[in-house]
Amino acid sequence: MTADQSAPRSAQTVVLGLGRSGLGAARLLNQRGHAVVVLDSGNSAEHQRKANLLRQEGISVLLERPLELSSFEDLQGTPERVIVSPGIRWDHPTLTALRRQGIRTDGEITTAWEASRPVPWIGITGTNGKTTVTHLVAHLLKAAGLDAPMCGNVGHSAAELTLERLQDLPAWMVVELSSYQIESAPALAPQVGIWTTLTPDHLERHGTLENYRAIKRSLLERSRVRILNADDPDLASRAASWDEARWITATDGSQARSQGITPWLWIEAGQVMQAEGAVLDASALAMPGAHNRQNMLMAVAACLELGLSGPCMEAALRAFPGVPHRLELIRELQGIRWVNDSKATNYDAAEVALNAMEGPLVVLAGGESKQGDASGWIEALTKKAAAVVLFGAAQTEFGQMLELAGFPGVVERHGDLSAAVAEAQNLAQQLSCRAVLLSPACASFDQYSDFEARGEHFRTLVQSLQAV
Template sequence: MSPTEAPAAPSCTVVVGLGRSGLGAARLLHARGETVVVLDSGDTAELRSRAALLAAEAIPVHLGVPLSAEVFQALPMPPAVVVVSPGIPWDHPVLEGLRQQGVQVVGEIVPAWQASRDVPWIGITGTNGKTTVTCLVHHLLEQAGRDAPMCGNVGVSAAEVVLQRRLEGGPRPDWLVVELSSYQLEAAAAIAPAIGVWTTLTPDHLERHGTLAVYRGIKRRLLEHCRVRILNADDPDLRRHAASWDEADWVSAGPREALPAEVDPCLWIDREGLVQGRQGPLFPASALAMPGQHNRQNLLLAVAVGLHAGLEPAAMEAACRCFTGVPHRLERVRRLNGVTWFNDSKATNYDAAAVALQALEGPLVVLAGGESKQGDARAWLELLQERAAVVVLYGAAREEFAGLLHASGYGGAVHSLEGMAEAVALAAELAPAAGCRGVLLSPACASFDQYTDFEARGEHFRRLVLAL
């Protein structure tokens, strides 16, 4: 610094939100030498426990404070960077005001990206299917001897993984397999994974993003920044925009000749059930035992990643044969009195719930409800008519869903209850009497009316079913 230069004014990085991702971001930023302050509007026992963990690392936390301009003005030093958790709307007026003042506002995934630039990322996004693809890609790489932690919107936050591996002396991974939601991506324009995967695109989170075009643009921006782009040619929306991509690797769970001329797939499944590549057959698609056409699409997306990562087809086939699936996504819980129970708590919208119905044979008892979302329910309602003998509704959306079923002319029995415990008990009684093959929890709703997240909802369902 020259004698005439004034020292930079002290500033801090503020992390807003003390959920799993905010906790990881705060610890990572602090370990990198930044002055960190954490704010959260809640003040629960769980948040106090997390605050105590951070206080032990000399990271101050302020609980029970609303997101307001006054809170930032009251800080002992001005923020240079504000890191927001995914649950906070990106267009919140306070965040907009901070941007206008020149404060950098980023999402919690950004510190992890900045601290791991020498590790290639595999970024996986999409409306539905991204968790299964993320888990399967992680499984394929790990079974082949690659060190490839799974993180992001599933499991552990990316910041926590990077902190452990890079700043706490852990080994450098070969890859980071990162599930990325639209909430994370809208706040992380700069991240550019080596490999990007786009599973599906159907209307979701429109109450936050406003329009399908905005939602699509958030996903697309990620793929445009990736060196390798892997897209699902069986998704109607993605296929409709195929001509707009100058370079992409397309996959299809159907035969190659059924695709439009503008889609030249790198992987497909032939009429004999073999996964085919441009150099010839790889292995039978039946190596992955998970039910449903959507899981064949997930298989091909993961195999395309594996090929770019240097995996041999035989190694991927062996890994697929020992893949047990994903918790809360068409998870088989148990068989009791001739009825199989499935936990599909991850189905948080109409399209995801329709996929589950397509994958299973009826007749079924279907449990649905929670906090409803905007979306087109027609395909879901048609499949309920076709495969559900009984629908048991619970939670905040039960009256709304009862109205949808009535208006659609649904011919089965409909029951409406307060909570999951009553719904499971009634389903156990009704399924054998109605001659149903299975009971399917596939809520078509967010979980936030009664649970912290879809995992908590699925765990509660599983406990109830195992206790029958």
């Protein structure tokens, strides 16, 4: 399968930002024949390096151009289109002004959607769980011999992957989609849409839970096959508003049925079931926690749509290596397990991790805090954690929250993760803990470029620990 790579040279398309998504979009558009200019507000050595690489490919780059209308004034004519990276607010005043002028604005993900036609997408979204489901779907399809790489909000950007495969497009694309990407891509219509969970997140960007929910829902409404998690309270409470969906539940289905939901997949007597009978052994996936059973069922539901058999999927699930930075066992030292859950960037994800672990634990938490309800997280800490070691920008805020909640365990504070890991090792020994869990309940941007960088630093620190 190949894409039409050529398009007549036209008015300029402006790409905002030299980040990963901006670079991928600029290169993809250029390869497909569009006249591209990239604007970025920076002018560091790294900005210069990236700019020079693009210029060698025939792409114009203008540095020291903040996102203001004046930055567009000396371009060669009015831009035909502006491509926006996920990190830029969709309601930014400059973007709003450009739209009033009749200039089309699209998110980076749209460039991949357009260039990958007619490849069907499996679009996966949700507050928590979407990364695990994305990895699971891609793993199952690969094991079945299907050419279905994953991209989007994980691994390659969708534009990078599409550019890489432009001469030989894959059979399917498995795409993790954040709310930032969805709101900027109203044309995106997956063949299969998966919605994992919905809890308050990114409210500093979207304003209200209702806005956040509506963005997520829009993706599923445009999907031909809709897969939804009946075990998520928010999704289940709105089940009646869906005229057609495939619901999964990691229970026997009785609770879902009591809410008026007819499960398409459920677990009964240790088997993943559908109306026609057993599909596979529910214990095939070794990852701990009820939430991972939900993740498994959503992945299985998607792959059943593509024709995979139960035995094929069961064998692949048994071989699944897990997801980096999500309840990832780094090592065991002196009987203590060190677990990397850097992907837990909000209270709900951190609560899920705690509920999946056996206590007593030492928990590492902190970073750049987000809006949200911390009560469930603190309750889980109270049940599972003998000690909490706080680090980064949120340490004072989190310390006050734990004190006000009457957290009975030890609470220590440190400026950075390195000192926090050293403290955690001592506390784990003193308090006879089973494990040390990095589950920050925070974004990473106070000290790291992303949660992956934070998780990799944790991995390095833990692997260098010596027995005490």
